[in-house]
Amino acid sequence: xxxxxxxxxxxxxxxxxxxxxxxxxxxxxxxxxxxxxxxxxxxxxxxxxxxxxxxxxxxxxxxxxxxxxxxxxxxxxxxxxxxxxxxxxxxxxxxxxxxxxxxxxxxxxxxxxxxxxxxxxxxxxxxxxxxxxxxxxxxxxxxxxxxx
Numbered sequence: 001x002x003x004x005x006x007x008x009x010x011x012x013x014x015x016x017x018x019x020x021x022x023x024x025x026x027x028x029x030x031x032x033x034x035x036x037x038x039x040x041x042x043x044x045x046x047x048x049x050x051x052x053x054x055x056x057x058x059x060x061x062x063x064x065x066x067x068x069x070x071x072x073x074x075x076x077x078x079x080x081x082x083x084x085x086x087x088x089x090x091x092x093x094x095x096x097x098x099x100x101x102x103x104x105x106x107x108x109x110x111x112x113x114x115x116x117x118x119x120x121x122x123x124x125x126x127x128x129x130x131x132x133x134x135x136x137x138x139x140x141x142x143x144x145x146x147x148x
Contacts, residue, residue, distance in 0.1 A: 002094060006050070006051055015039060015060060018085055018087065022085035023035060042065070048068075051066075061090040062090065062099055064083060064102070065081075067079070068110075071113055078112050081115050084099055096126075
């Protein structure tokens with residue numbers, strides 16, 4: 001049985017373990033960085049909402065982090081589903097679906113206009129899941145990033 005919960009500060013250490021696996025999946029160099037402190041600060045400052053999933057053995061098996069944004073064109077709140085990760089051993093068990101459903105619920109509860117996300121061009125499994133959940137790939141706008 002899977003259970004989804006909203007992370008509190010007391011959950012950060014366990015969620016941080018999943019976050020570090022997520023960073024490794026995306027080949028992020030975490031030397032000179034503190035992933036646990038990053039998550040802790042997001043929650044302390046109410047800058048994000050983090051959900052996690054535990055299984056029947058109370059193992060943390062997946063997490064998602066959403067950031068609140070605003071859409072000037074719609075003049076409404078939106079959510080950026082920036083992070084979603086499921087431990088490799090627990091994939092295909094409905095964990096990601098629970099996290100996506102929870103993101104939808106958060107958006108509805110906060111009267112947000114939409115939830116948006118990005119994923120790697122080569123992450124075909126994630127793309128398939130998102131499209132199954134009515135996420136529509138944007139083919140009208142390019143995304144640009146400037147590193148500083």
